[in-house]
Amino acid sequence: MEKKVTGWFGLALGLVIMIQMSAAQMTCEEVLAAELPCKPYLTRQAIDPAPACCDGLHTVYKNNTEAHFQKICRCILDRKYRDWGIDPVREIQVAGQCRVAELDCFGDQNP
Numbered sequence: 001m002e003k004k005v006t007g008w009f010g011l012a013l014g015l016v017i018m019i020q021m022s023a024a025q026m027t028c029e030e031v032l033a034a035e036l037p038c039k040p041y042l043t044r045q046a047i048d049p050a051p052a053c054c055d056g057l058h059t060v061y062k063n064n065t066e067a068h069f070q071k072i073c074r075c076i077l078d079r080k081y082r083d084w085g086i087d088p089v090r091e092i093q094v095a096g097q098c099r100v101a102e103l104d105c106f107g108d109q110n111p
Helices: 002-021 028-042 051-062 066-084 088-097
Strands: none
Touching: 028 051, 028 066, 028 088, 051 088
C-alpha cells in the first residue's frame, strides 16, 4: 500500500512540476493531474489537504481564467465525482484551506 501511495505521489508531483512550466491554459486532464494530490482529502482519507494539493491548486488558478474554467468545468466535475468519489463539502472547503479563490462551476455561464 505504501509503495502504491508513494508511486502516485511521485507521479502527481512530476505532473505538477510539468504543469508549472507551462503558462498556457490547462486542459481538463491537466487540471485533474494537478489536483490529484487533493484526492485523499477530497475522499475523506486525510484530515487536511497535503501541501502538494495546495501547490497544485495554486498552479491551476494561476494559469487559467474563470472563462476558461467555465469551458472545462463539466469535465472536471464529472471526472472527480464519478472516478474519485469525492465529498462535495470537501470540494468546497479545499479552496479556503489552500487559500485560493473558489471556482463556481455552477455559475450562469455553465450550461
